[in-house]
Every structure is written in structure tokens, then in C-alpha cells.
Amino acid sequence: MAETGISEQKHQHSEFQLADIIDLQPTDEEYAKLLRKIDFVLMPVMCACYMLQLLDKLTLNFSSQLGLIQDLNLHGSQYSWCSSVFYFGYLFWTWPSSWLVVRLPLGKYIAGTFFLWGAVLMCHGACRSFGALMAARFFLGVSEAAVAPGFSLIVGMFYKRDEHPLRQGIWFAGNCIANTFGGLVCYGIGHIRAPLASWRMLFLILGGVTVAYSTVLWLFLPDSPTKAQFLNEREKKLSVLRTLKDSSSAMDENEFKKYQVLEALGDPQAWLLALYTFSVNICNGGITTFSGILISGFGFGSLETLLLQIPVGGCQLAVLAIMAVTASRFGFSRLLLMACTCALSLVGMVLVYALNHDEPYGRLTGTYLAAVFASNTPMSLSLIASNVGGFTKKATVNAMLFVAYSTGNIVGPQLYLGTQAPSYTTGVRSTISGFCLGIFFLGILLVYYVLENQERAKQGDPETEAGAEEDILQTSIHNTDKGNLKFRYVF
Template identity: 50%
Template sequence: MKGHQAAELDDFKLKDEATVIRDVGLGQVLEVEAISEQERKVLRKLDIILIPLMGVCYMMQYMDKLALSQATMFNLRQDLHLKGQEYTWTSAVFYFGYFAWSWPSSYLIVRLPLGKYISVSVLVWGGILMCHAAVKSFGGLVAARFFLGVGEAAIAPGFSLITGMFYKREEQPARQSAWFLGNCISTVIGGVVAYGIGSIKIHAIASWQLLFLFLGAITAFISFFLLILLPDSPKKAIFLTKPERAIAVQRTLRNKTGVLDEGLFKWDQAWQAVRDPQTWFLVLYTFCVNLCNGGITSFSSIIINGFGFTEIKSLLMQMPLGAAQIIFLVLTATLATLIPNTRILMMIFNTIVSTIGMILVWKLDEDNRKGRLTGLSLGAVFAVNIPLSLSIISSNVAGFTKRSTTSALLFIAYCVGNIVGPQFFYASEEPYYPTGMKAAISGLALGAFFLICLLGYYVWENRRRNRLFGVPGQMTESQELALGLSSMTDLEIEGFRYVL
């Protein structure tokens, strides 16, 4: 096997240059000596431009998701005459759109220029959010929510792929968490923004309509910055010089996860993703915890209002949820970065914290407002596992097509969980939703179980590979770089070991 793999690498290195038409070619990459200071300069540029760009975009994505829940405090349900479970379905249908477009999006992400595809998706989503202000009925809101899900489907998987392209495996947890910080900030400031908009009195337009117009316009505006600055790949980053692009390519080749194989969808890699046990442990975990997420995202304003706060003050009381997420995000991302092989342990910890929080909301006395709000804040902590789970995909799934397929399956599970979860929040049980609380707690507990299974699988598989192939040895630089460019998958690379 080792001889066969070495021969494949030799064949790859001897391919005719015409088959590798790249602005930053293999020869140029091999010629670059990425001196530590040069590499640090490239890393600083990436951190200064890419992370804030993705962070602001992701912040707007979650603010736009929260907008529907916040709009209920401005009489959206009354103005559109929503009855029974109709509001629940307007929340869930967003994820039908997200689900419907996840698989086509995983194909288009590979076939189209990645940065341009994400930028156009953001522009479409901003435009559709503005269209929410024009809806007059349940049917119109359902249609708007469905297409909003279509517009947002490419964002998180696309950002995850970009992070894997530009950052080393050990750098990825901190960077995934850095742009995901936008999600937490949106929870903190989203209520303040909605509160401010609610304080504006315009007789010609309702407050909930103004909320959708304001957030949609900002989102569409951001898309133009993405179009200019968000690169399709390291070789096309306009903010890097040509030598810096070569350094950007070289520094991530040691990930052995493929960085330059965009443009061709490989069906054998897609099939590998479907057969890989790690895919299904991640999928099952994602589905289970999003039974809770669907409820918190859609009903947080109503639940907090049930604690005894006024409608407008309920928007401000969402701030502790974001604060708790920021604290746990910084804590667990820092530990996962500083202490090797602790990513899954940090995810298990966050999930258990959220389980305890939701139990507090369910079991504490109705007049214990502070205790129940604390529980709801802790219940939202599991959401900070998203960047850690994305970093697991970008670090442990090699092959561009396999990685995009795995990301698509993960986000399909995310959609299904968010569709199913709100169905347990019955209108007849408002505002305490005991059935919804039980479903959320059960989902979080099962999520922790599947993470334990994933950890066990990685440990077992690494040990199995060590027995079969021996502990990975030091490769020559040319072999290492050729392997990084070869687009082989983690199942095909004998020296590949999973990070935990």
C-alpha cells in the first residue's frame, strides 16, 4: 500500500503542466520558502480581512433569523392573522428552503467560484428579507421564509470551506470561532436594534415591516464588500501579492485536505462521504441538538415574555443569551486551540451545560424570573459548538468534494432538526411550552451521546491505522506538498490521523 501511494504521488508530480493550469502552480509553490516572518505577515492579512468579513456577514445572518421572533413583539401574528400552529410553520418553512438548496449548493460550491457564489447568495437573501415587509397573509410569509432559507443555505458551509483553504488544522478552531462570534454578537445587539426600531413611530408602516426592511438593506449592502474581497481560493486572493498567494497555498498543504481542486465535482468522493461513519455521527448530533435550536430561535421572545417581562423589554432580555454564548465560545475555543485533541470534549461540555440550562427553564418555579432566564441563557450555549464541528470537518475530511458533501449533509440535518423542533412548541402551551422543553432536553442529551460515539470512533480509527501502517513518519517537503495537492481523501491517505 505504501509503495502504491508513493507511486501515485510520483505520478502526480510528473503530470504535464498543461493539466495544472493555475495562477499559483505546483512549481511555484515548491520554490517558495515560507520564512516564518513572511508567513506571519500572510496570516495577519488573512485575519484582518477574512475573519471580520465573514464575522459581520454571519452576524447579519443570525440577526435576520431572529427577526421573525422579534417581529412577534410588534404584532406580526395579529397583523397577518396567524392562528394555531401557523406561526410555528412560518418558522419551520425557512429550513425547508435551506434543506432544499443544501444539496444543489454543495454541488455549486465546487463548480462555481466560491467567493462569488457566496456573495450573490448574500445579495439574494438580503433582497428576500426586505420582501418580508410586503407580505399580507400567512401564505405570503411562508413563501418569503422558504426563499430566505434558499438564500442563506450557502453561507456557513462556504465559510467553513474558505477557513479550511486558508488556515492550518491547528489554526482552524480559533478562526472558525472568530467568525462565528458574529452569531453571538447578533444575539446581544439584535434585541437592542429591534428595540430601537420599535421605538420609531411611523404611521405608514408597521414596526415589524421596518425591522425587515432595515436588516435586509444592510445585508444586501454587505454583499458588495464580499464580492470584492472574498476570494474563491488562495490563488485568487486580491489582497495578497503573488508570492504571498504561493505562501498561503503552501502553508495549508500540510493539512492533507486539498486546497486547489475546486472546479470538479468528484462523485467517488461524495459516495465516500455517505459511507464514512464520522459523517453520520456528526449528522445525528446536529439533528438532535437542533431540536432545541429550532425552539430557542423561534420562540425565545415569547418564552422570555412569559417570564413576566413586557413585549419590548423581552427584546432586551435576549442579551444574556448572547453574553453566555460569547463567554463559552471564547473559553472552549481557546482551550481547544491551546490543548491538542480537545475539540470534541469541549463540544460535549457545552452540550451538557445547555442540557442543565433547559432543565432549569422547565423545572424552576414560574415566579423565579432570574433563575429561568439564567437557564435559558445557558440553554443557548450549545450553539457555540457550530464552529468546532465545522473545524472538525475542515480538519478531518480530506478531498474538496468529500468535504463539501459532508458539510451539505450536516446542514441538511441542521434543517431537519430545526423543522421538527418547533413542532413540539404547541400554541396551546404558550408561553411555558412544557412539551417543547422536554423535546429540547432530550435532543441535547442525545447530542452529547453521539459526540461521545464520534470521539470513540476517532480514537479507534487512529489506533487501527497505527497498527496497520505504523505511526506516521516525517515526509519530505515535496512529498508533503504533492500529497496536499493530490485531492486524495482521508480514507485514502495512510498517514492521515484524525484530530479529536
């Protein structure tokens, strides 16, 4: 009875909010102005945050070229484990984080974990043993678990479904920017004359910048449309209204719904996305950690290797821009674009595997192509934001995706066997297999979406025109995609 009373109160609260906004009649120009204002605040803040986070994550790869392995006397598979333990930490905290992002103010939670991320990164600079580095890497993974899933939820709250691919792509572009300029940053730090080793300076400087930027997130990253300080009262109401009309469940806040967790765990699309993510991140775990070592194995020097990693980000950024714009213009193209990107990366890894050691530039080109699959990550998140209804269910499916992401990244580096350096034959073969499996699971997901939409068309009426009052009421009751027959999956 007590639970029923709480549920009724929350439902009455939702109806009050609906009554407050249902009579608003905004013009198209007013909506466009609102969208520009949201973009102007959210996109730069999120993009810069993700750029810093990826740059911080790459520090282990860069530090391997600045003397970390020698100074800490890492041998055998110890360097591989320093990469994998990061994702053990990520995996450990993914499920608790999926609960906290629903229960706590989302923007403040992300800002707090980002502060901890920077502090833990600075602790790397004090490590003097393999054990200390392992502990630091584990807690770095714990502190990262909130950012990407949290950003995906924010995009789902503030943007309509056809706006998701471009916006997910914009903040994820920070990843590509970090890959582009990270090598230059680390090259510069590597030339600093200081009592501390260059790799220690790397961790201290980048960690300090991250700690400072957490204050920007605390001030400007909103918890929800109704709590966005950069919007006035009318703009807050319009922001909620436009996403409610689009089945975004923006009013489903701060209530963790167990039935949505169970529904997510039984949803085929969630498992297919998770299997795809695991498959391709076998490559990510290896490339992120071993790209510098692979490139130096082609015959290049340490500092030269840092500079040669710059084009990786440029390739990713170019592919990401093409994907985001194409998916925004052609709503049916998301899965097709993801499959094409996986195929391009597959070709790259085949080049690395098949070319002889006396063809370093061909193999170097292969490593650049292999990295472009990372541009699929925002597209995967856009599928969750667009195709999963219910705030708790979105958070749960995001958690499933990042559990698979962590698992793939744990497995990947372990397949780069120290006895096979510098070619790492087993690791390269595993990435080729992972891309093939990723394309397979994307194909199955496409078939599932098509069949599910056809079945829904048979069971109920086609989607009514967006803006009809009955549709707004239906989405405001926090239906999931399974509970709303008017819902159509986009792919």
C-alpha cells in the same frame, strides 16, 4: 477515454502548480506576516456577514414582539410553520448548493446568495397574509444555504488544521454579537414613529443593510488562495504551500468528484456529526423562534422581552471564546468541549422545565444557559475542515451537516404546541432529550476517531515531518482522509 484525458490535464495542472511552489523556502517570520494579512481581511468580513445573517434570521422572533402575529392574524401553529418553512427552504437548496460551491467561484457565489437573502428579507415587510409570509420564509431559507458551509470551506483552504478552531470561532462570533445587540437594534426600531408597522420597518431596514453589505463580500471575499486579490503572487503561492503541507487539499478546486461524494455518504464520522447536529438543533429551532414568547411567558412585557434577550449573545460569546482558545491550545479537546457545552445547555433547559412559574429569573437564567450550545457549531465545522480530506468530500459532509441542521430546526418548532403556551412543556422536554442524544453521539464519535487513528498507526508509518516533499505530493493528488494513511484525525 475523454474523462481520462481531462483527469490527466487537471493532474498536470496540479503538478505545474507544485513545481512552481515546491522550491519556495519561506521563513517563519514570512509565514507569520502572511497569516496576519489573511486574518486582517477574512475574519472581519466573514464575522460581519454572519452577524447580519443571524440578526436577519432573528427578525421573525423579534417581530413577534412588535405585532406581526396580530397584524397577520396568525393563529394555532401558523407561527411555528413560519419558522419551519424557512428550514424547508434551507433543506431544499442544501444539496444543489454543495455542488455549486465546488463548481462556481466560491466568494462570488456567497456574495450573490447574500444579496438575494437581503432582498427576500425586505419582501417580508410587504407580507399581508400567512401564505405570503410562508413563501418569503421559504425563499429566505434557500438563500441562506451557502454562507456557513462556504465559510467553512474558505477556512479549510486558507488555514492549517491547528488554526481551524480559532478561525471558525472568530467568524461565528458574529452570531453571538447579533444575539447580544439584536435586541437593542429591534428595541430602537420598535420606537420609530412611521406610517408602517414596527415589524415591517424591522424587515425593511435590516434587509437593506444586508443588500448593501453583499457588495463588500463581492469585493473582498476570495474564491481561493490563488485568486485572493489582497495577496501578491508570492503570498498566493505561500498560502497554497502552507495548507498543502497540512493535508488541506487547497489545490482541489472547481472539479466535482463523484467518488468523494460516495465516500462521504459512507463515512461514519459524517453520519455521527449529522446525528449530533440533528439532535441539538431540535433545541435551536425552538429557542430561536420561541425564546421571546417563552420569556414573555415568564411575566415580562413585549419591549422588555427584547432587552432581556441581550444576555443570550453575551453568554454564547463568552463560551465560544473559551472553546476556541482552549481547542487551539489543546488539540485533543474539541469533542470534550462540545460535550461540556451540551451539558451546560442541558442544565439550563432542566431549570426552565423544573422551576415554578413564580421563579421567573431562575427560568430566565435557564434560557440563557440553554442557548450556549450554539457555540458548538464552529467546532463541528472545524472538525470537518480538519478531518475530511478532499474539497468535494468536504462540501458533501458540510451538506450532510446542514441537512441535519435544517431537519432539527424543522422538527423543533413543531413540538412547541400552541395549546401548551406559555410553558410549552413538550417543546422543553424535546430539547432536554436532544441534548442528551447529542452528548451520546459525541462520545461515539470520540471512540471512532481513537480507534481509527490506532488502526492507521498499525497499517502505516507515523506521520512524517510536515514539509517533506513526498507529503506535499501526496496531498496535492487530492487524496481524501480515507485515501491517505498518514492522515490522523484530530478530536
